[in-house]
């Protein structure tokens with residue numbers, strides 16, 4: 274089991290109310306007591322290590338901190354791509370064929386943020402190239418937008434999750450500093466936030482049915498949540514609302 278899975282399982286158990294770990298063998302807590310700091314004991318002398326010759330175990334680096342540091346250091350989009358490609362904190366990377374960075378026009382007024390690459394995107398190394406992406410192109414065209422000329426596209430996660438499962442909160446937290454840097458460097462005027470996962474990552478909110486079509490803010494930029502095109506493929510009746518949201522985007526941008 275990898276570290277992220279173990280952490281997620283532990284968090285799940287704590288959420289269910291577990292307060293104590295029961296080990297395979299009983300623990301003599303009286304024997305442990307002298308080693309634990311008592312709140313009333315005042316400052317205590319440093320404890321001698323149990324085995325002075327043994328190497329001191331190093332604390333594992335926090336991948337979110339590592340991501341923050343790496344993302345803070347980048348100065349342009351090529352640097353960001355390189356930083357992502359060399360980031361080893363996220364296990365999704367090990368199962369992915371490619372790092373799916375972006376598509377479209379850097380510096381475009383509109384930046385679309387999806388969730389995570391699927392099989393087609395993983396194979397091609399570009400976001401939104403499968404069926405959902407083709408629908409996205411067909412949604413953009415009638416309002417005069419396209420990835421060739423006027424939008425920039427990326428995802429919250431640059432690596433495909435296994436079996437297209439939803440990204441976990443720890444994976445989103447790890448990638449968020451990179452996403453923030455991506456928005457800073459691409460410098461769009463408007464963010465389009467596609468689907469629940471992206472709303473969670475950018476807005477810290479869930480419930481796309483309620484959020485869609487209402488302007489919000491992410492990193493000081495106007496952000497418009499919309500249904501994800503993959504959701505529209507499964508629920509064609511929601512295309513009516515998606516069209517209204519496209520018109521709202523067009524009207525915010527002004528005439529084509």
Ligand code: URA
Pocket residue numbers: 387388389390391394399400401402403405406428503
């Ligand atoms: N769904 C997404 O959110 N992003 C992609 O790139 C493809 C499908």
